[in-house]
Amino acid sequence: MDIRMAGITKTFKPDIVALEDVYLNIDRGEFVYLVGATGSGKTTLLRLITREIVPSRGQIVVAKRNLRKLRSSHLPYYRRDLGVVFQDFKLLPHLTVYENVAFVLEAMGIPSRIVRERSEQVIDEVGLWRMRKNYPLQLSGGEQQRVAIARAMVNSPAIFLADEPTGNLDFHTSESIMKLLLSINAAGTTVIVATHDQYLVDAYRQRVVELHEGRIRRDEERGRYFVDGEL
């Protein structure tokens, strides 16, 4: 099992309950959609997995690591097993497309030749070869999203997290990004996507976990965005 959450509650000061008593198990190689209204707790759940935040109560084990007990000196090494695509991309503005992608490998201390080969390969895979020397501000939203995906997949992570990867993107760009995520999953990577995109969830049916006011309302294999009859 890749991710195991048991009785997770997360409260923010003063007394905002973002997640409450969440039990969730995700196996290796699964593709999971996290759906739910804004403020339902999707992003909080992803931030718990990246250990940007720690739960107020409950246990969270990711890739056999208990995140409550994870020492801060081990955190970078844990995060190297994750690939994360953030809602706002979080690209490094003073680095080019190539440098943004290569940064992850450079930070891991990988030899220059391998950094170059692997980064160029991934940039090519996401279709940004022509733009590898551009800076993020010179790219469209969809292109920036692709850079974020390339950066998240360059170190071949075991778990891939994407927060609203198709938000604010046009239909064709969204679809091409979805295909990229599916190809990452096909290679054996666990993929968790927090999304509001009803079309994609319904078109590419996978496991759906629906959050509502911080609780899991529905956990369904090959589910749809909405439960039948609900809209």
Add this chain to the structure above:
Amino acid sequence: MASFNYALRDTFRLIFRHWGLSILTLVTAVSLFFLLGSSALFSLNVKNIVADVENDLVITVFMRAGEDVAPLLSTLEDAEFIDDIKAISPEEGLSILKSKLGDQAKAVSLLGENPLPWSVQIMVKRADYATPLVRDLMSFPSVEEVVYAGQLAEKLSRASYIMNRVSLAVLALAIIITALVLYNTVKIAIYSKRREISVMLLVGATKSFIAFPFVLQGMFLSTIGAVLSVALLAIAYPVIGNMIHNTLMFINVLDDRDLLFRLYLILVGTGMTLGWLCSWFAVHCYIVSAGSPD
């Protein structure tokens, strides 16, 4: 190797991104190390002059006007501790003075009549014989004044001691100011990159990997400051030394190339160390010790 390449690239990115601040830091560092080097050169020269004066074993005895030097010469001629003794007539004394003054010798002719009395130059075998001899010479009724370089050396030593203390205090202050400027430069660079730093942490970079370019930035600015100040000193010192020597010919300006090279090396080493310490401290405060997850 890729990590080091990244660190180097990022260091120069940081320097050029805040170029105004980098120039300010560089100017401050150059000023400090120039002050530090100048002060060290001044102290070394004073020490050199004091040593020269101390090693001067000549005692000059000025006779009272109209007094004969012969009785004094006959008293001293057989003394074992005297290496050489020589009577100097007023005319001879004047020509020696003129040769010492060089270009300014014309000023002596303005005095009109030769004001110099008879004098006796005594060279002792060892410096420690000088003080008791000076005391004895002063007791001669025919002696007006005894001039011995040792007294001058003592006065110079006392003056240089005070000057050294004052310059140390000024230097300590200058070092603190430079350290603060360096610390602030690195702190501002860290602050301006705080969002990027949080992203770097999220994608698996260690704090030391993120911190390294900031430490290099501080070290680079400080070392370049020290190197530039050494270059300035290396150009200015011989020029100023020549000027001093031409004006005050009796002063031998220190020209020991080995010693100067070592001094310049120490300045550059101090620059590197100061830069490393300040940036390490800033990095430690704002990156390494930064908070853990909520």
